[in-house]
Amino acid sequence: MDISLLLSTTDRAAPLAAPSVMHPESWQLCAQVESWARGRGLVLGDPDTSPLGRARCERLAARVFPDAELGAVDLFARWLTWALALSDTLDHPPLADSGSAVHGLYDDLLRAMRRGHARPGARPLEAALVELWPATSRAMSRDWRRRFMLHLEAHRDGCAEEAVNRRIGHTPEPAEYAPLRRRACGPFLFDLIEPVLGVELSPRLLRTPDWKTLADSVADVVAWANDLASHDLESGRGDVHNLPAVLAAAHGVDIARAGDMVVEHIEDRLEAAWKAARRLPDMLDRLQLTVAQRAAAAQVVKVLLDTPRAHLDWLAESGRYESQGTPSSIRLDALASLR
Template identity: 80%
Template structure:
């Protein structure tokens, strides 16, 4: 499978029609994020020899936030780098087949966040997370911090469930896959739009069905687009936690037909997102939000609606899902801090 199928959707999905904008200082961003990732031990050796090194997270950050302050965009790019480093650890043994291992790793991570410092000798994932959390949460409310922690727990639970599925060789049913994939695909990342933009959304807005439809639809479209890009690599290692594999198993489809069906599902979810967004103004009136709250909501909605196309353009320029040019360096040992 290749992502050309996704670009063929741009004629029929209005939200994907035009290329995403790019932050004017993206070139500076790349150097800064690479220096940070190397300094924290997340990227080792030649970047071109590892999926994380080839990912170019700064390009995605620069496309999602093309007009934000550079330091804030860099913070988001660092979070993306950390999230992909965590993803690499969770997708490979021993964590890939150990739900208890996933919970143990997350216990260490969240305890470090609450303490405000990593343990002596902590490995890169823990130390980098403490640094990111301190910088991100400093100006955010207790309610936002609680919400973010809940999303980390949702991610933990989704990844642990995937690990169990791999161990018992269970292919998720179509009905259960959507919510599972949403939990396992970094749901906490979407809540970073607020600190990047310097705003905070009122809790009563986030609890409304319309906002949930918007947020979930965007998350699904991004996750399923990623599934198309990563399917071949995941199939090579026997992983079935992507939508093409799930639909192929559920409907007896070959790879091309499964991919085409995934594209249809993405188009449907993007239409759901835009429909929900168009209906938001009436809901904002009913909630009697302040002018500042309405402005914050408008900024975050724009980021959400722009993200699927930004992610698509990033997939085209990232090397994360392509074979490396040489031997891969030693993978980040996320479990070393548990020994």
């Protein structure tokens, strides 16, 4: 299974047809984000020797936010780097099959956020988090900060459930997998759209069914596209927490057919996201939101709808899911076609 399966969706799904736009000052981000990650101990040694070092998080940030202020894009890229470093820690021993260990790590992280500083000798994840949090949250409301914390806790719970599944050898059913994957894929990252843009969404809007459909659909598309890209590496270590493996087990099909089914699922969720977005103007009228609240919603919706193609383009140029060594010809060919 390779990136070409994902690239085929650009011909079949209209929302993915146009390549994403890159921030005009993206060239500055690479050195800044790499220096920060090294300085915080998240990336050690030659970046090409680790999945996190090869990820090129700044490229994804620059594609998701091509028009935002550079400092805000840099902050988002740092959060992406931190989130992937956390994911790498949670997906490998000794935390990969221990729900209690996942909760223990997260207890340390959440306490550090509330305390405002890392413990002496704390792991790099904790030290980096207490630097990122105040820089992100200082201009945001109490409601936003609470929402972000709740999504961190949802991520903790999702990753702990995955760890238990690995320990007992349980492959989730498709209906069980979708909400689990949504939690384990870093839902807090979508909250960061608001501080990057310098806006905040109305809590009333966030509670509407159409907004939930839009947000969940985009999250699913990103998660499932990531599942296709990471399947070979994850299956190599016996991890069944990706959609191709889940569908293959549930429907008794081979992995190639399961990959085609994932693409079909992605197309369906893209359609659901766009339908929900088209219903939002009427919802905004019914909620009687202010001009500023409507403008904030419009900005966030645009980023959400642009994110699946930005993520797809990043998957084509990132080396995160490759084995150490020379990048594959498939990825290089895909990247050349996207420029």
